[in-house]
Amino acid sequence: MIAIGLEGSANKLGVGIISHPPNGGPAQILANIRHTFVSPPGEGFLPKDTAKHHREWVVPLVKQALKEAGVCIRDIDCVCYTKGPGMGAPLQSVAVAARMLALLWGKDIVGVNHCVGHIEMGREITGAQNPVVLYVSGGNTQVIAYAEQRYRIFGEALDIAVGNCLDRFARTLGISNDPAPGYNIEQLAKKGKHLLDLPYAVKGMDCSFSGILASIDLLAASLQPPNPQRLDPDTGEPITTADLCFSLQETVFAMLVEITERAMAHVGSSQVLIVGGVGCNERLQDMMALMARDRGGSVYATDER
Amino acid sequence: MSLQPQQNLPSLLLQENSQSQSSSTPHPALPTLPPTFTTQNPPTLLTQGAEALIYKTTYLTPHLPAALKHRPPKPYRHPTLDARLTRHRILSEARILTKCRREGVRVPAVYFVDWEQGWMLMEWIGGGSVRDALAAFLTKREVGEESVRGLMGRVGRAVGRLHVAGVVHGDLTTSNLMLQPTTASSPLDGQVVLIDFGLGAVSVQDEDKAVDLYVLERAFISTHPKAEGLFQEVLRSYEESYKGAKVVLRRLEDVRMRGRKRSMVG
Numbered sequence: 001m002i003a004i005g006l007e008g009s010a011n012k013l014g015v016g017i018i019s020h021p022p023n024g025g026p027a028q029i030l031a032n033i034r035h036t037f038v039s040p041p042g043e044g045f046l047p048k049d050t051a052k053h054h055r056e057w058v059v060p061l062v063k064q065a066l067k068e069a070g071v072c073i074r075d076i077d078c079v080c081y082t083k084g085p086g087m088g089a090p091l092q093s094v095a096v097a098a099r100m101l102a103l104l105w106g107k108d109i110v111g112v113n114h115c116v117g118h119i120e121m122g123r124e125i126t127g128a129q130n131p132v133v134l135y136v137s138g139g140n141t142q143v144i145a146y147a148e149q150r151y152r153i154f155g156e157a158l159d160i161a162v163g164n165c166l167d168r169f170a171r172t173l174g175i176s177n178d179p180a181p182g183y184n185i186e187q188l189a190k191k192g193k194h195l196l197d198l199p200y201a202v203k204g205m206d207c208s209f210s211g212i213l214a215s216i217d218l219l220a221a222s223l224q225p226p227n228p229q230r231l232d233p234d235t236g237e238p239i240t241t242a243d244l245c246f247s248l249q250e251t252v253f254a255m256l257v258e259i260t261e262r263a264m265a266h267v268g269s270s271q272v273l274i275v276g277g278v279g280c281n282e283r284l285q286d287m288m289a290l291m292a293r294d295r296g297g298s299v300y301a302t303d304e305r
Numbered sequence: 306m307s308l309q310p311q312q313n314l315p316s317l318l319l320q321e322n323s324q325s326q327s328s329s330t331p332h333p334a335l336p337t338l339p340p341t342f343t344t345q346n347p348p349t350l351l352t353q354g355a356e357a358l359i360y361k362t363t364y365l366t367p368h369l370p371a372a373l374k375h376r377p378p379k380p381y382r383h384p385t386l387d388a389r390l391t392r393h394r395i396l397s398e399a400r401i402l403t404k405c406r407r408e409g410v411r412v413p414a415v416y417f418v419d420w421e422q423g424w425m426l427m428e429w430i431g432g433g434s435v436r437d438a439l440a441a442f443l444t445k446r447e448v449g450e451e452s453v454r455g456l457m458g459r460v461g462r463a464v465g466r467l468h469v470a471g472v473v474h475g476d477l478t479t480s481n482l483m484l485q486p487t488t489a490s491s492p493l494d495g496q497v498v499l500i501d502f503g504l505g506a507v508s509v510q511d512e513d514k515a516v517d518l519y520v521l522e523r524a525f526i527s528t529h530p531k532a533e534g535l536f537q538e539v540l541r542s543y544e545e546s547y548k549g550a551k552v553v554l555r556r557l558e559d560v561r562m563r564g565r566k567r568s569m570v571g
Contacts, residue, residue: 195385250383265355290381
């Protein structure tokens with residue numbers, strides 16, 4: 001069976017074509033292309049502009065995907081699209097495009113839950129059997145485990161998502177959104193070495209990021225001239241923007257690993273699967289691997305940049 | 306374990322830990338205990354949660370049993386952050402336990418705290434958990450309905466007294482309620498002792514207290530499906546236990562209705 005999938009729940013528009021062999025073997029990816037709406041530094045992506053981007057690019061991307069996969073419309077069995085959750089306007093644009101293709105080609109249309117899509121894709125690629133899933137992106141922060149025939153949310157962010165926290169801090173610093181704000185924070189964080197005191201907000205299996213964002217925003221403002229230079233109390237070295245990125249990452253990732261570990265202890269699983277955009281962060285993957293190792297397990301990370 | 310989709314809780318967390326631990330893959334080496342405990346008579350490990358390990362050991366003399374709670378360093382955390390969190394959590398738990406004791410809530414006494422090394426010695430609470438006592442009752446039915454109602458009443462009063470003291474438990478499950486046998490005639494007799502205040506907090510908010518009751522209710526329903534009616538008895542004695550209980554119980558209705566905050570339909 002060959003399926004074409006359209007995903008546009010945020011600023012990336014992706015079109016993929018996947019072939020499932022009839023004998024139930026591993027799925028084959030025939031095409032997997034995307035186009036990203038990049039907003040200028042200091043700005044986030046607005047729903048209406050993102051939706052406009054998706055409307056402009058969906059047809060060229062579908063054409064290119066078909067060409068890359070070397071399949072024609074006749075070969076395709078169904079059209080899939082992201083049904084949600086995500087940003088309303090871009091989701092709607094892509095849903096309309098998917099419906100249009102399905103009607104035009106006379107194919108079945110299948111709506112896919114965004115979170116479940118991430119998880120199933122991750123399981124397919126990594127071969128993880130029954131992992132605890134940490135789903136971290138710009139819009140979602142959840143710890144999910146499969147129990148009694150359902151994916152169940154064990155813990156989540158109580159306010160903003162972790163990716164949103166990182167993206168908005170990138171905006172505070174005015175650093176580039178290309179290729180992704182989180183990526184640029186990660187690169188800066190590699191140069192940081194002084195850990196600043198930030199709130200640590202874990203409540204059971206849930207966590208909160210808005211207070212941390214407010215706190216690091218204040219710290220960032222206090223580093224701007226004409227304020228005097230801040231020095232690290234232990235080493236006497238000046239505190240830099242890189243130190244801020246480093247502290248932010250260390251704090252929020254420690255929170256994520258902690259709630260994941262708690263869910264693992266609860267369901268008795270030793271595998272972790274990290275999905276979503278923030279899951280690309282190598283520091284998060286390393287921290288998770290250290291935690292999983294101590295529990296006798298392993299970590300699977302999926303998303304490519 | 307039956308968790309509902311809207312299940313929202315800090316908790317039910319440690320509830321089946323001991324079982325899930327033993328069934329999982331062979332465990333790597335356990336974290337090393339501080340040097341104080343590695344010499345003669347090493348403590349025996351009882352259970353391992355996500356955060357801490359509980360051992361049985363002795364205090365001062367070899368005849369006084371004690372519970373040791375060890376929070377080993379987490380290698381994934383930045384050492385500064387790790388030390389800060391361990392210190393904060395050990396101290397906060399010890400403070401809550403002493404506060405409870407001062408206010409007459411039956412909890413383990415704190416013997417010794419070392420926040421630098423991350424461990425705390427507490428009074429040993431004999432007997433089993435309310436969870437086990439209830440499970441035994443529901444399968445064997447050796448004692449009368451009266452005796453289990455009595456136990457539910459004591460559970461409700463214990464939680465009530467905790468809330469009067471201005472403390473919320475944060476992880477109130479039947480596994481965190483111990484039944485300390487007195488001169489017991491029936492297996493359901495004994496004093497109810499609250500343990501594991503790792504997620505505890507000082508709070509005067511009705512919301513937090515209602516969430517405590519909600520967690521306890523979920524724990525009841527998920528681990529003792531036949532005991533659902535018994536929980537009413539807990540709420541009844543809770544209501545009698547203090548003046549503000551009525552407001553909390555009204556709030557509990559809201560918490561039940563709300564479940565998870567966010568819609569994940571798509």
